[in-house]
Amino acid sequence: MDVTTALPSHTTEEVRALLEPLGSSLLHELGHGLGGPYHVLFPRRFDANAASFRAAFTAAGVDGRVYYAKKANKASVFVERAAGAGLGVDVASHGELREALAAGVRGTDLVITGPAKDDHLLRVSVLHGALIAVDALDELDRVLALARELGRTAQVVLRLLPPGQPHSRFGLDETETATALGRCRTEHVDMAGFSFHLSGYDIQERADLAARAVRLCAHARTLGLRADRVSVGGGFAVDYVGADDWRRFHESTRPEHFHRRKTFPGYYPYHSPVAGADALAALLASTPADETSSLADLVRRAGVTLLVEPGRALLDQAGCSVFRVQGVKERDGYDILTVDGSSLSLSEQWFESEFLPDPVVVPADRADLADAGPYPACVGAATCLESDLLTWRKIPFPVRPATGDLLVYLNTAGYQMDSNESPFHELPLPPKVVVEPPAHDSPSVRPHWRLDRHP
Numbered sequence: 421m422d423v424t425t426a427l428p429s430h431t432t433e434e435v436r437a438l439l440e441p442l443g444s445s446l447l448h449e450l451g452h453g454l455g456g457p458y459h460v461l462f463p464r465r466f467d468a469n470a471a472s473f474r475a476a477f478t479a480a481g482v483d484g485r486v487y488y489a490k491k492a493n494k495a496s497v498f499v500e501r502a503a504g505a506g507l508g509v510d511v512a513s514h515g516e517l518r519e520a521l522a523a524g525v526r527g528t529d530l531v532i533t534g535p536a537k538d539d540h541l542l543r544v545s546v547l548h549g550a551l552i553a554v555d556a557l558d559e560l561d562r563v564l565a566l567a568r569e570l571g572r573t574a575q576v577v578l579r580l581l582p583p584g585q586p587h588s589r590f591g592l593d594e595t596e597t598a599t600a601l602g603r604c605r606t607e608h609v610d611m612a613g614f615s616f617h618l619s620g621y622d623i624q625e626r627a628d629l630a631a632r633a634v635r636l637c638a639h640a641r642t643l644g645l646r647a648d649r650v651s652v653g654g655g656f657a658v659d660y661v662g663a664d665d666w667r668r669f670h671e672s673t674r675p676e677h678f679h680r681r682k683t684f685p686g687y688y689p690y691h692s693p694v695a696g697a698d699a700l701a702a703l704l705a706s707t708p709a710d711e712t713s714s715l716a717d718l719v720r721r722a723g724v725t726l727l728v729e730p731g732r733a734l735l736d737q738a739g740c741s742v743f744r745v746q747g748v749k750e751r752d753g754y755d756i757l758t759v760d761g762s763s764l765s766l767s768e769q770w771f772e773s774e775f776l777p778d779p780v781v782v783p784a785d786r787a788d789l790a791d792a793g794p795y796p797a798c799v800g801a802a803t804c805l806e807s808d809l810l811t812w813r814k815i816p817f818p819v820r821p822a823t824g825d826l827l828v829y830l831n832t833a834g835y836q837m838d839s840n841e842s843p844f845h846e847l848p849l850p851p852k853v854v855v856e857p858p859a860h861d862s863p864s865v866r867p868h869w870r871l872d873r874h875p
């Protein structure tokens with residue numbers, strides 16, 4: 421039978437160690453102990469990703485700050501690491517703010533994003549001296565009223581509506597920005613600068629808008645405002661699979677490679693030639709439209725601090741999701757696997773799309789491992805919904821998965837694992853297990869694990 425191209429996920433040494441026999445005994449043990457699917461988190465990888473972002477600023481000679489966009493994962497451990505490393509955190513709700521503060525992030529290290537923030541969130545943000553990204557004129561008025569009432573100074577940046585995305589529901593257009601600047605000339609607000617967040621990964625579009633924000637800072641200063649910060653938001657790509665595999669996938673994919681010939685309107689760009697901190701470096705090195713020098717030069721000359729708010733990119737390779745095969749049924753020349761969780765733990769499935777990198781089979785201790793693959797199989801959930809599949813694509817597994825094997829979806833920490841989880845069917849929410857290397861003086865060679873502190 422004609423099968424789909426393999427789309428193996430990139431891995432790290434830490435991930436490979438878990439998939440090899442010694443580590444995989446830990447995976448099976450955890451599955452047994454926790455009694456259901458679970459997510460694994462690698463905080464050391466988060467630290468390394470954050471360090472790369474900082475290094476990109478240093479290498480370009482730019483004063484920059486990294487804010488971790490908390491919405492990308494609910495775990496406590498990443499905000500704890502952000503606090504320890506002195507990163508800022510981007511929060512968009514009172515719940516996220518509470519989590520960040522409890523993890524040790526100081527209020528002055530928070531940036532508050534999201535549209536029409538509620539009064540409770542705004543009030544606590546003003547009291548903490550957090551940087552509020554103001555999204556609309558009426559929101560600015562509420563911030564000013566709250567600051568006046570509290571006798572405090574609100575720290576704000578004005579969020580810009582991207583000219584290239586004029587139908588976005590976020591940000592202030594040109595007229596609103598001019599009005600907002602006028603209203604910021606009061607003692608109750610410290611207008612720190614401008615922010616934006618673009619959907620998509622286009623580097624030039626970011627550079628152009630960043631330069632525009634830098635020019636706006638110069639204008640705002642003529643009005644007596646501080647205006648020395650520009651936040652370029654998040655949207656740093658993650659590279660999940662190799663270029664050749666990604667190309668082959670697009671060239672060869674046909675509806676019959678999917679269960680029920682399912683088709684999707686589009687896919688996330690799982691291969692990105694320039695990703696993560698390299699995308700920041702490329703942004704800093706690029707020359708914005710209407711300028712003659714690099715963004716790094718412009719920012720430096722203007723005395724502006726550049727803020728970034730990566731979510732997904734800081735979580736690259738910082739986690740994976742583990743399911744147990746609960747049943748296997750053969751159908752028309754391929755297998756339908758049923759695992760012990762649901763597609764709510766793989767959020768891409770809820771955006772009319774599919775998380776494409778191949779999950780890895782970690783076989784149970786069994787003798788019948790045949791290796792004359794590929795063995796195509798799709799992956800269904802343990803629910804009563806016809807449409808609840810973790811993977812519609814008939815993945816070409818190198819060994820034939822069997823009941824009791826584990827299926828590990830790699831690189832899921834950024835948005836995949838818990839954005840959409842709910843206890844549907846009274847299935848328990850998969851717990852999160854923090855995995856770190858053993859201490860230096862430990863005789864153990866196995867990694868250490870503990871549960872994440874997030875409830």
Ligand SMILES: *Cc1c(COP(=O)(O)O)cnc(C)c1O
Nearest residue numbers: 489533617654655729730731732
């Ligand atoms: C979601 C979001 C981010 C993070 O985006 P990533 O694509 O995960 O980097 C940053 N800033 C704002 C305002 C956001 O809404």
